[in-house]
Amino acid sequence: MATETTTPKPALRVPVVNYSTRVDKVGWQPQAANVTRAIIAVIIALVMLIPVVWMGMTAFKPLRDAVTVPPKVFFTPSMEGFVNLFTQRRQVSDAEVEALRQRTDLGFADQVALAQQQVIIGQSEFTRQIINSLIIAGTSTVISVVFAVLAAYAFSRFDIPGKDDLLFFILSQRMLPAVVVTIPIFLMYRQLGLYDTHLGMILLYTSFNLSFAVWLLKGFIDEIPKEYEEAALVDGYTRLQAFRKVVLPQSITGIAATTVFSLIFSWNEYAFALILTSDRAKTAPPSIPLILGSGGIEWSTIAAASLLFLIPVVIVTFVLRKHLLRGVTFGAIRKG
């Protein structure tokens, strides 16, 4: 037999297509449908965003503009709301205003106050309330998520005696409307010395969040195939190492979602914060509507407070958005 000379096969020519050739994506009809859909989505988004935009605008309006009828859409931005939010001020006479005008050492905030015929006499409570909110909501969220991950893992993987009853018991924590239990909890807290303390609020929000978080995370952990950990176990890892190295990274989506939900709940909570705190541990939500200036309700100040109040949750959600959007996709285990 003659020696065969192998000529290299010419590479298969595959035409490069940079656009979709799917039937439902070409032609004017599907495109028109897409455009229509986009327009509708934008309109819905705008309608939804109007309150937020309005709040943002009000925050930068001077008080006069905030309460005029009809409402002003175009206005000269002013920091009045923000300055008033963070300061306590005193009304001053025209003579004093004149005297102060001459001084050159006035800061920006002082000048804004002066424009309203006021002088700043101290800081307001708001900074402390925001810090309280951060401490209480942050801590209770962290505690809720940490405990919930552990509990959800145990419920998902082990044969716990009375598991179904326990799970129902945990869920039942959320069955009573909060309002029903405010008075008993108020009395309990007063007796226990938890009234108006950070610890009390953290405990309360944790107990509310935990039941929900356990259930949410259990769903996510159930989705992680058992083989993942088993592979780690036979590879020489202990159960705890397997949990840390395999289960945690795989359940990051669930953890992110639970974190956001828990944070939103404890950050926004109003009724309990109103009743169970008075001064030291007062959080932002019950304080914002109570901001009263000398001349009635200061809408700009309230709007400024609300705007600032939005920011932390927005930041956290933004940071975690990748994990939230990723969804529960597990690459390597093929089902069926």
Added chain:
Amino acid sequence: MATIELKQVEKKFGESFAVKPLDMTINSGEFIVLLGPSGCGKTTTLRMISGLEAVTSGSILFDGKDVTWLHPSARDIAFVFQFFALYSHLSARENIAFPLQAQSVGRDEIKKRVKEVAQMLKIEHVLDARPGSLSGGDQQRVALARALVRRPAAFLMDEPLGALDAEFRESMRAEIKRLHIDQNATSVYVTHDQVEAMAMGDRIVVMSNAEVQQAATPTEVYNNPANLFVARFIGSPGMNLLGGTYADGVVRLPGDNRYTVPESWRGALGSSLPADGRVVVGFRPESVSVHAAGEIHSTTFANDLHGGYTMLHLQLDRDHIVHVRAGREMRHQINDTVHFDIKPDSVRFFHPETEKALQNGRG
């Protein structure tokens, strides 16, 4: 490499047996296949060997050392899962290195061994990819690499090819077999595919109903099935099994057929059958010679050409069809009468009640 011994190992879920008390010795370097239909206890047995499942009673020994209650991580085994169980948050390289990190092997050593094993499995080019973006075959290679990289005392594989496409399965089967030969590692392989079992196993353990039906070499399991279950389960199609009655050296078969029992079997049939002489005659499709002077007559029900051979489906009577493998030139019209003989050295007999194979003392 380890010798694995199972002594009266059993597993109960509630009151029902997942595995009935089982004795088995897996020799060092042996490739054992646990074969059986789903739910027969083969995977449970494997998981008990691995330590992922606790035994209800009995003991498991590795090289004479009792490991029954040892944590899986302390047994020095590798487990390959059906769905690979690769970590999607790690690259292929990190997946392979994962078991070594548990043993706190040095970084350079890890690098070296990952490279070695990747070369062996020809997956160097996918090491930096995430498992999700790999083909099924490459995912399985990565899973195998993760098992191999540790050089464990034993490999346990739970249907590792079950999730692959048919075309991959064939070539991966050969790869795994070759790996076993090169590594000479004690391997326990679970499958429900008898072709896979025949092709790969040094020994096959056929399981059904939580019990071992037969444990023997592939040849033995194929030629001398221990009972009707094994006879039916092994081979595609399985052994032809015909019920009949034996008297005076002749078995009366369905369709008014008479089959003259070979001399060597008459003693065994005479002594071990029930009083009414009921017996099950078994023969492989290829243990048949079709010719005009054949003793058994039948009509052609169907015939299909399988390329290299023709599979004849012959009808003895309405309810009894036997499968016969014949030469590719052998084509019959439907309803043709066909005569055939069973090759005398390949015929097997089974007790109709115990379902066990009869022995004629010659093996």
